[in-house]
Amino acid sequence: MAHPATFELSIHGMTCSSCAGRVERALQKTTGVHSASVNLASERARVHVDASVGPARLIEAVSRAGYQAQIAADSAAEQRARQRLELQQRIELVLAFALAIPLVLPMLLMPLGVTLMLPPWVQFALATPVQFLAGARFYTAAWRALRARAANMDLLVALGTSAAYALSLFLWAQATLGQAPHLYFETAAVVIALVLLGKHLEARAKRRAAGAIRALEALRPATATRLEGGVALEVPLASLRKGDHLQVQPGERFAADGRVIEGHSSADESLLSGEALPMGKATGDRVSSGTLNGEGVLVVEVEATGHETLLEGIIRLVETAQAAKAPVQRLVDRVSRVFVPAILLLALATFIAWYLIGGSIEHALVTAVSVLVIACPCALGLATPAAILAGTGVAARHGLLIRDVGVIETAGRIRHVVFDKTGTLTEGKAELTALLPATLGDLSVLALAGALASGGTHPLAQAVQRACVASGIQVGKAQTVTALPGRGVAGQVNGRQVVLGSTRLLEPDVACPPALRTAAAEWEAQGMSVSWLLEQSPQPRVLGAMAFADTPRPEARAAIEALTQHGITCHMLTGDNPGSAARVASLVGITDVQASLLPAQKAQRVTELAASGPVAMVGDGINDAPALAAAQIGIAMAGATDVAAQAGAVVLARADLRLVPAALNIAAKVQRKIHQNLFWAFAYNLVGIPLAALGLLSPIFAGAAMALSSVSVVSNALLLNTWVPPTLKER
Known part of the structure; x- marks a missing residue:
């Protein structure tokens, strides 16, 4: 009987959670596939199939869904291809802003009494590269959404900007010689530039999320020194077997899990326990893959290799936790599923109604396009990124680095905060x-x-x-x-x-x-x-x-008290011994303590706590990475290991635990700003669209209303710049 096989694919072209869902469904419908899991953050798909199923069939299924796939290899060629794509996207972003700024400048100068009208051909020359070069990705993603009978932000952007661009061409063509028509090229260009900025921020967050796994994998040494007949030979890790004897020099990492059979030394095991002090190692003591040997030469008998080691277990835990957390479902994407088809139908109905009433195709077309222009998602595109940019900027000035915008949707609902001990609650x-x-x-x-x-x-x-x-x-x-x-x-x-x-x-x-x-x-x-x-x-x-x-850190008790005052329960999970844990917990004011935990047990406890409310985890060591990834919000301390920092959604730029309640506070405020911005964005549409459909709002006023909605959204977001962490006001 053939054994099942597992393939890992690298997926290209996914832009949102609905994309990941479509790829996953396409793979699951493929004959011979037992299960498929797509991770948007790492842009990977793990597929379990019958032995008779080859990778070509899976790649073909992904291609039919509108995306590209290849066997994941983390090769140098794949890394170079990823870097080329990132460079291309940065160039598109710079191009969009460089050409959109001259277009929007006259509108910005108008309230100051400065009249500056660019000739139509100049507006056309500036807007066209933005529309069809920088904005090409939106057309591609919109086409995929239409093929999947779905609607998303990309479709909304493509429709709105195309309507503004097409209306500008129409009005320019209809203008008489010497007339200066009011065009909407700047509308299309600015929308594309701002939404590209949001896409850039999302892509950067995804790359950092994938970095946690790469940092863990980097702990594995490339080779090991195996003793064969008393001779030390350097061999690759893949050749190690249980029972092999390895010689480990001072400063080397252990290549496998095993037991010391000769020598005395110490080992840095913060990887597993978080303990700051090296542990003495002598004959009979266990060592683990990825941990660092101290000052003595040891001979170790291999007991576990490859996927059986504790290090590989930690890697799998981080991968599983990241894949299990559904990506944030943007409110705009949810609404756009209904909003876009409704606007299309309304624009069509407006065209038909005015044509039947007046008999003029021109008037009917202008009125219908006015509906599309007022519905163009400029304010919608600004609502989230403007608040995120302002909120993350002011947070960074106060020592808070928010890496994952998913934190914003969760912070206000946090009910538990879990702390590691060594290096987190303590110095x-x-x-x-x-x-x-x-x-x-x-x-x-x-x-x-x-x-x-x-x-x-x-x-x-x-x-x-x-x-x-x-x-x-x-x-x-x-x-x-x-x-x-x-x-x-x-x-x-x-x-x-x-x-x-x-x-x-x-x-x-x-x-x-x-x-x-x-x-x-x-x-x-x-x-x-x-x-x-x-x-x-x-x-x-x-x-x-x-x-x-x-x-303990001097500010630890104040941070715990601030969280408790907001109805949040604080916990300590540590790999240290119970006596040390109890002593520190009593000093900082934590009553719920669990000690002597391995990384997997920490992650399991976080998952259990999440059943009674969202959990934030605060840690600094490699051993905290699975728990940080399993929590709804992972917060990494200043000076944390690369793995902990990559697994954390928030990184504290300085070692001050009072920043933990501050992080939850600013994230909740940004969430409220996003809701307010979306309200104003939709309010303009709800008022403006009926007026446009009734012929009471010309395209000129439609564009002005849309610009006003954008100004309102940005001004509201900028109010976040006045934020000061409540726990630090009295410093």
């Missing part, structure tokens, strides 16, 4: 929080530890150095310093042989006061990291113990 770096000496004084213990830690790059060594500076201690130099992989560092300070490191140093023959062991146990129960200072001769004995912890 993300260890600090010395407690020191207990055995026989020496506090400063003496700190001075000895500082001498050993001097110049060290380990986070705990740096914390000791900062503590020495804060205490005003002049740190001496240690001689014969030796690293003890996975345990600490040893050296000679002022003639004393001392060691600074982890609890693994406390072997049975080491003398340690019971009070220090009790204190250390309490510190560890609170989630702190404990280091010991030992003297090795004449007999091993403990000189002191130190506790390190990640400190």
Whole structure:
């Protein structure tokens, strides 16, 4: 029996969610296809088919739907083709604005008493390239919509601008010699330029969304060092099998999931747990693909490769979460499904009625075109992008980068905000929080530890150095310093042989006061990291113990309180231990805490919370990427990993948690502005269209009304420039 196959296609030509829906339906109707899922953000389709179905049949189905497809390969050629398309679209945008500005300038100068009328041939020369070169994509997309018996914004733009352009040609042709006819070339050009700007912003957001997956995939090393008969050989990842022995040098990423069978080191596992401190690795400890080896050489036995690794699991989670989130369905697109056919029918009825009443084809045509001109979606095209441009601009000035405009439709309905701990609610770096000496004084213990830690790059060594500076201690130099992989560092300070490191140093023959062991146990129960200072001769004995912890951000409690006051429930999800999580949660004012979670468990919890209301997730690490993608709004902290930043719909430009409630506030305000703009845009149409149909509104006044509606929409959107984050007003 033949096994099912899976193909991933790269789809070109999709502009909105209805496009993705048409491609998906076309694939699902193809014989032999079990299921198909189209991701608009990544412009990819994943199709599960019978083994007898080849990619050619799938590509043909997409082509029949009006789009182009090819097998996704992420090749250099495909990347170059994508870059060429982006360059072409930028050129079209620049061309449209460069030619539209001279056309609209006379209209803008008119209220100032300046009369500047361009000759008809100049208007024609400026508007024609905009209409048929820069605006070609709208005709193409409108034709696809008509073939699919659907209506969208592209169809509305194509009809409205074509009506204005055709009416201008008609009036120009009818004008007598020496007469200066009123033309509407500027209307068509400005509409195309502004809508192209909106398309450009949407395309940029889609490219960034796809970047999260590419950043995750970049964590995989290209090769691995496999031991064969005691000889180290560099091999590609695809050749790895379970049971292989890999040699991992300091600073290398682990190529597969496995277990340490030789060596001591530490590993940066923020990928999985979000823990800021490297974890010691010795024989028997597990390591994961994509995590970073520390200072020692390790030999690892492979236990999982390829799609079975935890890293690949995280990648699949981000892909699934992004695909599961339906793209924002624009209100204008929904209305246009009814609006466009209704306007066409009304224009046709107007033409027929006036022809039957007056018998003049010219008057009937002008009246019908007046209906199309007043219905031309200039204000509709401005309503959303004008508010988004103003809102995202003022947000950026206050340190908020809104990457996905889908945030705007969701922010006002958020009921839960989920925070990661390390690097989000906390500073993300260890600090010395407690020191207990055995026989020496506090400063003496700190001075000895500082001498050993001097110049060290380990986070705990740096914390000791900062503590020495804060205490005003002049740190001496240690001689014969030796690293003890996975345990600490040893050296000679002022003639004393001392060691600074982890609890693994406390072997049975080491003398340690019971009070220090009790204190250390309490510190560890609170989630702190404990280091010991030992003297090795004449007999091993403990000189002191130190506790390190990640400190909460100073503004964290204020941010939590601001969210709570607006009826939003705050939660903490972390990969750290329960003691550390509980300590930080109590300091910042969060009562719902879940600790020791893997990335998949974080994403699952976010999904569960979403059942009772939309969720915003705030994080900074790679381990947060699946949860950020699964949440209705993902918010990445300043300095977040590339993966977290790409998966987040909002990025905080500076590490200030008060920007989280501010982000929800500005997004909700932009949403209200969009609704107000759409109201004004439709209000002009609802009043103007009947007047035009009754012959009471000439094309000249129709154009003026349309311009007035645009001015109203833009002026209303610009009011957002006065916004100041409520949580930052008292700074």
